[in-house]
Amino acid sequence: MKRLLRYRVLYIIISVFCALNALVFVMMGVVKAVHAYITFSKEFFSETPHEPAMLLLQSLDNFLMALVLLIFAFGIYRIFVDMRLEEDMPAWLREVKTLRDLKLMLWEAILVIMLIFSISYMNSHRLELGWHFLILPGIILMVALSYFLMKRAEK
Known part of the structure; x- marks a missing residue:
């Protein structure tokens, strides 16, 4: 562990750029959400409310x-x-003490992202659904199962 701590500057750089990347994703989400609201207000009485919903899912x-x-x-x-930094960190981050804790927390978040992405992807291609669209839910199932088994082995 002492050897890993020697690269403190590298970890600070990684943290700063990940936070900047998160800020960019937030801005992209805001732009898509505003575009969805504008599209929704234009198409409120239209028969195709499909596009604003897709934009909101992409924003999410x-x-x-x-x-x-x-x-x-x-x-x-x-x-x-x-x-x-115990008092400065949010409560959910105080539980992260090892790389394993961080990995499990990221695993949960990535599962939610994959689920939202698959719903929006399948909704945007709903006219051309075929058996190959079962691949993404299958991957989500495998990742969720492996997460479950890893959490169970932890106990």
Whole structure:
């Protein structure tokens, strides 16, 4: 562990850029949400409310990705740079003490992102659904099962 702590500057750089990337994803999510609201107000009496819903799902996907990047940035900073930030960190991050804890927290967030992405993807391609669209839910199932088994082995 002492050897890993020698690279403190590298971990600070990783944390800062992950936080900046999260900020970019938040801005992208806001732009898509505003575009969805504008489209919805134009098509309120239209028979095709499909596009605003898709834009809102994509916006949600961007916000969730920003959340994953923030979790990663705070987790890396907390584990490798400064463990003493107990009172400054959110309650959910105080539980992250090891890389394993960080990995499990990221795993949960990524599962939610994959679920939202698959719903929006299948909804946007609903006219051309085929058996190959079962691949993504199958991957989600395998990741969720492996997460479940890893949490169970932890106990």
